[in-house]
Amino acid sequence: MTSSIMAVSVQIKVNSNLYLRDPQETKLGKKIIQQGIQLIDEIGIENFTFRKLADKMSSTEASIYRYFENKHALLVYLVSWYWEWVRFRIDFNAMNVDDPRRRLKITIKTIIDTIRLATPAEYIDRDLLHNIVVKEGMKAYHINQVDKENEMGYFTPYKALGQKIANIILAINPDFPYPKTLASNLLEMANNQMYFAEHLPKLTDLKMKGGDMSELDEMLNFFVFKLID
Amino acid sequence: MTSSIMAVSVQIKVNSNLYLRDPQETKLGKKIIQQGIQLIDEIGIENFTFRKLADKMSSTEASIYRYFENKHALLVYLVSWYWEWVRFRIDFNAMNVDDPRRRLKITIKTIIDTIRLATPAEYIDRDLLHNIVVKEGMKAYHINQVDKENEMGYFTPYKALGQKIANIILAINPDFPYPKTLASNLLEMANNQMYFAEHLPKLTDLKMKGGDMSELDEMLNFFVFKLID
DNA sequence: AAGAAATGATAGTTTTACTATAATAAATGG
DNA sequence: CCATTTATTATAGTAAAACTATCATTTCTT
Numbered sequence: 087m088t089s090s091i092m093a094v095s096v097q098i099k100v101n102s103n104l105y106l107r108d109p110q111e112t113k114l115g116k117k118i119i120q121q122g123i124q125l126i127d128e129i130g131i132e133n134f135t136f137r138k139l140a141d142k143m144s145s146t147e148a149s150i151y152r153y154f155e156n157k158h159a160l161l162v163y164l165v166s167w168y169w170e171w172v173r174f175r176i177d178f179n180a181m182n183v184d185d186p187r188r189r190l191k192i193t194i195k196t197i198i199d200t201i202r203l204a205t206p207a208e209y210i211d212r213d214l215l216h217n218i219v220v221k222e223g224m225k226a227y228h229i230n231q232v233d234k235e236n237e238m239g240y241f242t243p244y245k246a247l248g249q250k251i252a253n254i255i256l257a258i259n260p261d262f263p264y265p266k267t268l269a270s271n272l273l274e275m276a277n278n279q280m281y282f283a284e285h286l287p288k289l290t291d292l293k294m295k296g297g298d299m300s301e302l303d304e305m306l307n308f309f310v311f312k313l314i315d
Numbered sequence: 316m317t318s319s320i321m322a323v324s325v326q327i328k329v330n331s332n333l334y335l336r337d338p339q340e341t342k343l344g345k346k347i348i349q350q351g352i353q354l355i356d357e358i359g360i361e362n363f364t365f366r367k368l369a370d371k372m373s374s375t376e377a378s379i380y381r382y383f384e385n386k387h388a389l390l391v392y393l394v395s396w397y398w399e400w401v402r403f404r405i406d407f408n409a410m411n412v413d414d415p416r417r418r419l420k421i422t423i424k425t426i427i428d429t430i431r432l433a434t435p436a437e438y439i440d441r442d443l444l445h446n447i448v449v450k451e452g453m454k455a456y457h458i459n460q461v462d463k464e465n466e467m468g469y470f471t472p473y474k475a476l477g478q479k480i481a482n483i484i485l486a487i488n489p490d491f492p493y494p495k496t497l498a499s500n501l502l503e504m505a506n507n508q509m510y511f512a513e514h515l516p517k518l519t520d521l522k523m524k525g526g527d528m529s530e531l532d533e534m535l536n537f538f539v540f541k542l543i544d
Numbered sequence: 545a546a547g548a549a550a551t552g553a554t555a556g557t558t559t560t561a562c563t564a565t566a567a568t569a570a571a572t573g574g
Numbered sequence: 575c576c577a578t579t580t581a582t583t584a585t586a587g588t589a590a591a592a593c594t595a596t597c598a599t600t601t602c603t604t
Contacts, residue, residue, distance in 0.1 A: 107550090114551070130459035135591060146552055151593070224453055230359035232514045245517040263520070264534055267508055270518040271538075274507055275500050282499060285461045288474040289499040291492070305493055309500075312542055336581090343582075364560060375583055380562075 096206035098170045103238045104163045107153050110207070117143055118153055120209040122160055127214040131161055131222045158229070161218075162240050165226045167210070168219045169243040172196060173250060175203055186257035187311075193251060194306045197276050198299045220277045248273065259314045272310060276302065325435035327399045332467045333392045336382045339436070346372055347382055349438040351389055356443045360390055360451045387458070390447075391469050394455045396439070397448045398472040401425060402479060404432055415486035416540075422480060423535045426505050427528045449506045477502065488543045497542060505535060 102108070109115030121143050126134050134157055136150045143150075154160045179201050180192045195201050205212045227241055235241070251269035255262055262268070279302060283294035292301055331337070338344030350372050355363050363386055365379045372379075383389045408430050409421045424430050434441045456470055464470070480498035484491055491497070508531060512523035521530055 112550080133459060136593085137591075146554090147593085148553085148595090149551055152550080156592075221457055225457065227515065228450055228454065228510070230362060236515060241515060245515065248518050264537065265520065266518060267520045267534060267538075270507070270511060271500070271504050274503065278499070278503055279496060281457070286456065286465060286470060286474065289477050289495060291494065291496045305496060308493070309496075309542065313538065341581080365562090366560075375585090376562080377564090377584085378582055381581080385561075 096174060098167055098174065098206060100163055100166050100170065101239045101242065104159055104166060104240065105153055106151075106155060109153050109163075114145065114149060115153055116207070116209045117145070118150055118160075119164070119207075120211070123164065123211055123214050123218065126161070126164075126222070127217050131157065131218075131225060161222060162226045162235070164215060165219055165223050166240070166243045168215050168223075169247050171205070173243065173247045174206075175201070176247075176250065178203070186254050190251075190254050190258065190310065191307065193254060194272070194276075194310065195303060197273060198280070198302050198306070200299045200303060220281050223277060224274075244273075255310075255314060262314055268310065268313060272306065275309070276306060279305070325403060327396055327403065327435060329392055329395050329399065330468045330471065333388055333395060333469065334382055335380075335384060338382050338392075343374065343378060344382055345436070345438045346374070347379055347389075348393070348436075349440070352393065352440055352443045352447065355390070355393075355451070356446050360386065360447075360454060390451060391455045391464070393444060394448055394452050395469070395472045397444055397452075398476050400434070402472065402476050403435075404430070405476075405479065407432070415483050419480075419483045419487065419539065420536065422483060423501070423505075423539065424532060426502060427509070427531055427535070429528045429532055449510050452506060453503075473502075484539075484543060491543055497539065501535065501539060504538070505531065508534070 097110070100110075107115065109119050118139070122139055125139050125142055129138070136147050136154075136157060140147045140150055154163065176193050176196045179196050180189045183189050183192060192201070199212070199216050202212075205215075227235070227244075229235070248266060248269045251272060252265035255265040255268055279290050279292050280294070282290040283292040283302075287293075292305065294301075326339070329339075336344065338348050347368070351368055354368050354371055358367070365376050365383075365386060369376045369379055383392065405422050405425045408425055409418045412418050412421060421430070428441070428445050431441075434444075456464070456473075458464070477495060477498045480501060481494035484494040484497055508519050508521050509523070511519040512521040512531075516522075521534065523530075
């Protein structure tokens with residue numbers, strides 16, 4: 087019954103305030119996530135509606151509303167899931183790596199998704215979700231209800247990831263005066279510069295040659311280590 | 316008729332693709348801008364509608380639609396106006412300053428709006444517009460139609476400002492490898508860290524004590540000059 | 545196989561995002 | 575300063591978005 091290769095089952099947990107019914111637990115829920123990712127990537131979050139998703143899925147609006155209160159909750163769910171997964175991958179990729187400088191290098195590679203790792207949930211398309219986070223991620227918390235949602239823990243995954251990176255920075259240089267700022271800026275900058283390279287190239291020195299992230303990797307390393315040292 | 320103090324009249328010009336009728340030319344147009352800023356600041360761009368604005372103004376939806384195609388165009392208009400104004404203020408504040416290092420310091424102060432200067436348009440509330448740019452600014456270009464709107468020149472003010480800063484950076488250190496990236500990151504970081512300090516303090520080392528920007532100023536200077544030198 | 549729970553089908557409400565048209569008010573140019 | 579163009583308002587209407595409600599039908603549990 088069991089193969090010789092151990093099946094490592096990872097479940098990314100998302101704050102239960104974000105959904106009405108846990109989408110990871112049911113077939114329909116997974117379909118909402120899977121096709122939701124596809125549709126948001128395709129038409130953007132502002133054009134995305136539950137009706138369109140229902141049509142695409144051959145399901146109904148009402149069914150989707152039983153999982154998520156509205157499309158904003160779905161977006162925050164996806165973004166949360168993504169950042170939790172990044173955090174897991176950093177641990178995974180930097181396992182047994184003691185040198186904090188090497189840990190940080192691995193962290194950067196992980197943030198920009200250079201070290202590929204299949205999603206622990208087959209129905210979640212890694213690349214599409216990454217696109218969504220780059221393009222729509224900040225809309226999760228640039229909203230009027232930010233304080234209320236922050237209290238409800240909507241942004242803990244992102245904050246936890248920031249804290250993890252800040253700790254690595256401090257391990258490299260305990261006297262660095264702005265670890266949290268550098269950490270959050272690293273995350274924001276990675277996404278922004280990627281977005282600029284594709285859409286507003288005047289705003290970046292990056293040249294995006296089809297999915298090749300090596301230049302971005304180099305640039306982020308330059309910025310981060312120049313600052314820390 | 317003329318006072319002894321010269322009235323310096325500055326007109327911030329905005330790409331005419333952004334409006335149907337120039338709001339700066341008419342009474343109603345100015346009212347749309349003025350009250351639009353107030354309302355967007357108050358309820359956020361997602362809750363903002365032209366109907367609500369019309370009610371607030373005691374005007375009608377149809378009238379507002381004669382000035383702007385939709386609320387997105389209004390947002391881009393406001394953001395464009397803001398960045399053009401920042402650019403003007405940098406020139407104004409750094410007039411006759413030759414040392415590029417001092418120019419950059421003045422630029423940073425200008426970006427975070429530390430050197431106060433009354434708006435050249437009395438009906439535009441400097442602080443409210445700044446709030447809007449910090450909170451909603453990135454939504455101007457994180458949209459599906461980004462490439463089309465970029466072609467139509469919607470983002471030239473922001474790109475021009477980035478270019479101006481990049482040039483100052485190069486004047487300080489002609490060998491700096493990422494001037495455009497550092498420039499755009501400076502702009503994004505200033506706004507982000509300000510936003511984090513207020514709403515997601517775990518993501519920043521900044522402590523915002525009521526409108527005091529000195530800490531942010533110090534931080535940005537640290538980052539920028541550490542990188543350039 | 546019965547009962548509970550989830551999903552689907554259908555329909556309805558309010559709000560948003562517009563467009564159209566006629567009436568009134570304001571500006572302007574001769 | 576009157577006539578005409580132009581801007582604004584009032585009113586109304588449409589299609590889609592953002593939900594909520596109800597009941598029938600599957601599917602899942604035990």
